[in-house]
Amino acid sequence: MAKCGVCFRHCELREGETGFCGGRTCREGVVRAANYGLVTSLALDPVEKKPLNRFCPGKLVLSVGSYGCNLRCPFCQNHEISWSAKAMRSALSAERITPEELTALALEYKSRGNIGLAFTYNEPLIGWEFVRDAAKLAHEAGLKNVLVTNGTAELAILAELAPYIDAMNIDLKGFTDRYYSKVLSGDRQQVMAFIEAAVKTCHVELTTLIVPGENDGVEEMRRLAQWVSRLKTRDGEGVALHISRFFPRFRMRDRAATEVGTVYRLAEVAREALEYVYTGNC
Ligand code: SF4
Numbered sequence: 430m431a432k433c434g435v436c437f438r439h440c441e442l443r444e445g446e447t448g449f450c451g452g453r454t455c456r457e458g459v460v461r462a463a464n465y466g467l468v469t470s471l472a473l474d475p476v477e478k479k480p481l482n483r484f485c486p487g488k489l490v491l492s493v494g495s496y497g498c499n500l501r502c503p504f505c506q507n508h509e510i511s512w513s514a515k516a517m518r519s520a521l522s523a524e525r526i527t528p529e530e531l532t533a534l535a536l537e538y539k540s541r542g543n544i545g546l547a548f549t550y551n552e553p554l555i556g557w558e559f560v561r562d563a564a565k566l567a568h569e570a571g572l573k574n575v576l577v578t579n580g581t582a583e584l585a586i587l588a589e590l591a592p593y594i595d596a597m598n599i600d601l602k603g604f605t606d607r608y609y610s611k612v613l614s615g616d617r618q619q620v621m622a623f624i625e626a627a628v629k630t631c632h633v634e635l636t637t638l639i640v641p642g643e644n645d646g647v648e649e650m651r652r653l654a655q656w657v658s659r660l661k662t663r664d665g666e667g668v669a670l671h672i673s674r675f676f677p678r679f680r681m682r683d684r685a686a687t688e689v690g691t692v693y694r695l696a697e698v699a700r701e702a703l704e705y706v707y708t709g710n711c
Contacts, residue, residue, distance in 0.1 A: 481632075483632070496519045671709050
């Protein structure tokens with residue numbers, strides 16, 4: 430039996446067993462990334478799509494995803510590679526790529542405006558070993574690295590990656606423990622601790638998806654924004670918050686898309702405390 434130290438679940442796995450996230454497995458008595466180098470998605474995306482609005486604007490970033498996730502958001506836009514039955518099958522059709530090959534590809538795209546690598550689409554921290562190896566090589570080649578994450582990981586994992594990551598977009602999906610634990614199967618306290626530590630290591634922007642009836646209250650947004658306002662980037666600037674619109678997807682189709690007016694109203698509430706607030710999907 431071996432214990433995984435990546436996230437709050439601390440899955441205890443027997444030889445050959447796979448953890449809750451589907452991306453880590455116990456082999457030779459150690460829990461490791463089963464999804465190491467297995468790529469399900471690869472695209473040259475605008476940096477703004479991560480979303481990052483205050484980091485290398487107008488540039489592109491070679492974005493790479495694997496499979497698996499340690500949350501269970503019922504509305505996941507990437508459920509085909511995150512946590513559905515199909516996501517687990519996607520492992521079988523994933524293409525294997527080495528950190529060296531990925532870095533070479535990123536360099537090839539440099540002439541088209543590529544700044545480096547973005548680890549995204551599924552939850553990259555459950556396969557942090559590949560992120561570390563590829564990001565290290567990318568840095569050595571003069572490229573930048575971006576991490577798009579749900580922030581559900583121990584600080585020891587952040588410490589492993591911090592030397593190689595230049596920017597992160599981290600989800601702060603709501604501001605109640607109930608929403609995190611009951612709806613997302615997550616742990617808000619772990620995410621908040623991760624964000625507090627991450628802002629000291631690199632450029633960080635945050636994203637909150639507004640789901641009707643779950644996290645769309647004015648008071649909740651006010652408390653969230655006030656907490657974010659106490660964070661400061663390394664250069665003393667405020668942290669940007671992206672507030673985005675929910676669409677019914679995957680297992681949450683029992684409600685309509687968030688009213689655009691609600692997103693705009695909540696953005697105004699956030700602006701009471703924050704300098705950089707952006708709306709998304711509107
Ligand atoms: S990263 Fe995966 S295997 Fe590790 S504790 Fe979290 S859910 Fe379990």
